[in-house]
Amino acid sequence: MKKNYRPWPVDQSDPTTTQGESYVYWPVLQVRVGRGHAQSPRFDAVVDSGSPWCLFKADIGRMVDIDIEKGPKYPLGGVVANVTLPAYVHKVKIYVEAIGVIECMAGFCDNLGVTGILF
Numbered sequence: 001m002k003k004n005y006r007p008w009p010v011d012q013s014d015p016t017t018t019q020g021e022s023y024v025y026w027p028v029l030q031v032r033v034g035r036g037h038a039q040s041p042r043f044d045a046v047v048d049s050g051s052p053w054c055l056f057k058a059d060i061g062r063m064v065d066i067d068i069e070k071g072p073k074y075p076l077g078g079v080v081a082n083v084t085l086p087a088y089v090h091k092v093k094i095y096v097e098a099i100g101v102i103e104c105m106a107g108f109c110d111n112l113g114v115t116g117i118l119f
Contacts, residue, residue, distance in 0.1 A: 001099065003027060008046070008114075028095060032095040033106070033117060038064040039095065045116030054106040055087065055117040061108040066090050068108050076109055086110050094118070 004027035012022075027047040033040045033056060039062045041052035045056075055076070058068045087107035094102045096118075 006044075024100045029118060029119070030097050033060050033064055033116075034093040034095060034101075035061075035064045035066055035090070040064055043096060043115045045118050046061070046114050048117050048119060051119040052116050053089075053119055054104060055112055056106060056108055057115050058088075058108045058110045060115065061090060061092075062090075064092070066092075066108065068110075069110070074107060085109055 006028045007023040009023050028044045028045060030042050031045045032042050037113065040060050041078045043060070045054075049118065061068050068088045068090075071090045073085045074089055075084035076087040077084040078102060087109040089105050089107050092106050093102065094106070
């Protein structure tokens with residue numbers, strides 16, 4: 001499947017651009033998250049090959065009746081050292097566009113900067 005990168009809004013203009021754009025281009029797929037018979041509405045998720053696992057905003061999990069804080073807690077961090085936020089891991093199904101369904105363990109975090117990240 002070939003997909004074009006899509007413009008994604010950023011809080012501040014990217015300092016590496018010369019035009020002062022307020023967006024960056026990221027690979028994005030439309031997904032739904034499901035558990036049991038419940039499924040979230042479709043939403044955009046960023047494809048990040050450097051992510052160790054799929055991550056979603058906690059509200060997405062709550063839409064499909066997941067009690068977020070009852071899952072195993074994992075300290076979610078990134079490129080900034082010594083900064084972590086809790087992510088809670090749950091088994092879910094991810095419905096990816098017309099590609100199919102993936103069952104996996106995914107993290108849910110209240111303060112995630114995007115709606116979803118796919119590894």
